[in-house]
Amino acid sequence: MNELQLAPSQGFMTPSNLQEAMQLAEILASSDIVPKDYQRKAGNILVAMQWGAEIGLKPLQAMQNIAVINGRPSIWGDAMLALVRGSGLLEYINETLSDDGKTATCTVKRKGEDEVTSTFSMDDAKQANLLGKQGPWINYPKRMLKLRARGYALRDVFPDVIKGMGYAEEEQDRPAEPKDVTPPTTKNTGTKSIKDRIKAKNQKTETVQATETVQADDCYDIQPVLDEIARITTLEQVNGVGLQIKELIDNPNITICGDDTNRLRNALTDKRGEVIFNDCMASIRNATLDDADDFRQNLYDIRDRLGEERFDIVMNALDEHLNELVGA
Known part of the structure; x- marks a missing residue:
């Protein structure tokens, strides 16, 4: 990764007080180009900016290099090395x-x-x-x-430079805190396609409404949808399932309970990053020294969709491939 700029700056994106920091956090939280852990989460952004200030990162650098894993802020390995190099120690x-x-x-x-x-x-x-x-x-x-x-x-x-920050690659390997995984009571455990299940649900609802009120606890079972996402291998499939999920969420006759909406969206977002990552790794084999700069710029353009860990892996794979071409 590029060397981080650690020196203090008075740029327009660098807040000088708490009020400015809160305003900046709100603006960034409403953006779709910040990492998904920070989208619509101004509080997380504010904490990340404070952590960044502690270790010498500007706000945007902090969001790119500080990850929230199991509820804890951690720093990516290449960023940690950049901080140490920048310390002069x-x-x-x-x-x-x-x-x-x-x-x-x-x-x-x-x-x-x-x-x-x-x-x-x-x-x-x-x-x-x-x-x-x-x-x-x-x-x-x-x-x-x-x-x-x-x-x-x-x-x-260098504990004084890192300030006790967790190491993101290591934190990712720690098991998450145990959660209640007892499946909710559901009434739609079929394995049909999403659209077929929505249609069946609508028909059932119309019948029930003729005699009684739909029960509030009739939660939609999202597991078959998650299974369908897991089988995705192309971006075309990602987009297709994304449209079906939107139809599912927008349907007033469907009850999606708890955090299931976020689970569907996060699963699809992660699968999109995985598909893009696989496509990038396959494309690296065809990269030449002449188009290396364009290839690298394309990677930076899709960095947020790849995620920091996948981005670092692809960049290192590209560097290794180019080194092989130079030595050939």
Whole structure:
């Protein structure tokens, strides 16, 4: 990632008091280009801006590099390294991977102190139940080993720079706090398509309304919809299911209970990021040195839809591919 600008700034997006910060948070929360964890959440943005001020990030940098994971603010690994580099306290950092690709080592030297070395191996990942974890631990385990070793080393040597912030890649691997997963009582557990189920629901409602009031606890079962989202492989399918979900949500005869609306939207948003990520990784193989700059700019344009972790993985994969082309 690009080096973060850590010096104080008086730009028009840098608030100078609490009132300005609250106004800026409201404006950013209404935008669709901020990360999804901050959309319509001015309070989260305000907290992120304060954390950013503590560690030297401007408001927009804070939202791009501070993630809310399990309710806790954490910082992405590349941003953590950028903060340390920008502090002026780092003498050097060396990151290596063993020949068999099973152990990552990070050696950090702070000015005026002895160097510190941290390692993280496949055995460590196995002990932490990470190797079978869906996502980058399956697709890019070497990258994850490197980030974990780096995170340990930087936190050990530069706690004053990081200010106790969590390490986002590590926080993502922590199990979420247990929730009540008892399924709600439902009356529509069929496996038909969304539109067919809506039609059936409408017919049922019309019949019931002729004799009695629809029961308020007749919650729509969204699990088949979530299963349909999980099977998506193309953006065309994403858009199609998105329209069906909108029809479902807008239908006055459908009762969606609790947080199920957000669950549907978040699941589809995450699936969109996954599909875009897979398309990007497939396209990298066709990238050339001549179109590398255009390819990189396209990645920055879709950074928010990819998400920070996927964005970093794609950027590193592109760099590795271009290095191979240079050496060929």
